Amino acid sequence: MHIAEGFLPPAHAVAWGVASAPFVVHGVRSLTREVREHPESTLLLGASGAFTFVLSALKLPSVTGSCSHPTGTGLGAILFRPPIMAVLGTITLLFQALLLAHGGLTTLGANVFSMAIVGPWAGYAVYALLRRSNAPLMVAVFSGAFVADLSTYCVTSVQLALAFPDPGSGFLGALAKFGSIFAVTQIPLAVSEGLLTVLVMRLLVQSSKGELTRLGVLLTRKQSRTETEAVAR
């Protein structure tokens, strides 16, 4: 869920912008270095940004019978790595604010923090941890997408609870209020997004092995041989 334009008080909007800035600047530096070393990456990164934008426009059938859209942060982080996703996510959120009236410019910092920073980093951490412990690719992909989606909504709940503390029970009451609303809708959606990401990845493994190897998601033959030898030793 994107926090709508004007929803956060000015101090919160600025604070979340400041909190997001180091991650986005780090991502911008990585992206600039990558483009300077390999100018052809501009087009691939642009295509990745467009893919992320389109992914968020897909309608996802929800368990509750309603419809929602995937955040795409898990798949994006697995495919393009979290620092690049911080920049691509920021660009996508800017486009969504200006082209779809979804989210906002004053809330861009808060939305970037939840969707382009915490979601991708949390999802990628779980994915990388499971891959290192030799879990099957699809289990790691499902867990990564599930955690990325859910952590995005947890952070959004915290952001809203900080901005609108409950008159009776303060921050914790507000967190319980926003968290329980999201839990009802978002846990099924996170499961749905995890399943969808697995299905997409399965098709990609069948049809786009080259691209996945280039992105480092699948190991090259040489890498996998080295890894097998290391395990055997």
Added chain:
Amino acid sequence: MLPIDAAAHSSRWRRRHPVDKAVLGLGLTVLAISLPPWPGAALVLLTALVVLLGPAGVPGRRLWRAYRVPLGFCVTGALTLLVRVGGPGGFVSLAGDGPVRAGELLLRTSAASLGVLLFAFTTPMSDLLPRLVRAGIPAPVVDVALVTYRMSFLLLDCVRRIREAQAARLGHTSRAAEWRSLAGLGATAFVRAFDRATRLQAGLAGRGYDGTLRVLVPEARVSVPFTAASCALLATLAALTFVLERPLT
């Protein structure tokens, strides 16, 4: 093309410099969130509506179609302020000042959204993005954003056609079929995006691509009278809010 961007390309203010429109539209948004909601945000909301439908010439129906999206989110978000957790009224009870807080939040968000819509409905992305380099955004990031913007429309068109093809092959008749179709859609979008990028790369390499994407930007100058009038309007709104605040509350 997406409806807001299509409207921006045919806007009456299309030839104005984006800075002119940013001062007015984003200035209204900043006022909406910084002034007291009553009467500040209400005045901003009214002013933004008058400017959008009057001088900017945005058709009312198009504006409503775009505006109802953020408005829906605002209403849903404001509803949560009507209840309180814990306290003497039980675990969940109605908050005493809930309606006032919800009303203020609704005023603030709806006014702020209109300010951004004023900017979005009059400024095409293709005019804005290349100028961001002058605002200090690194050129490679702007190039990636430009490719993202242009490729998004192609991909959205692709996705629409794939969905039609899937529907024609009974791909949405059951829940299982819908999931299969959705996964196919996501994977095909990825493959198409990378395929287009590779072909674009090959085409640009044949034309001496050196890593920078040069695009023609329509000539426009920052209008001093327009910007001054916008600043005067914003200052008047702020002053009016402080004058009216006490008698109206």
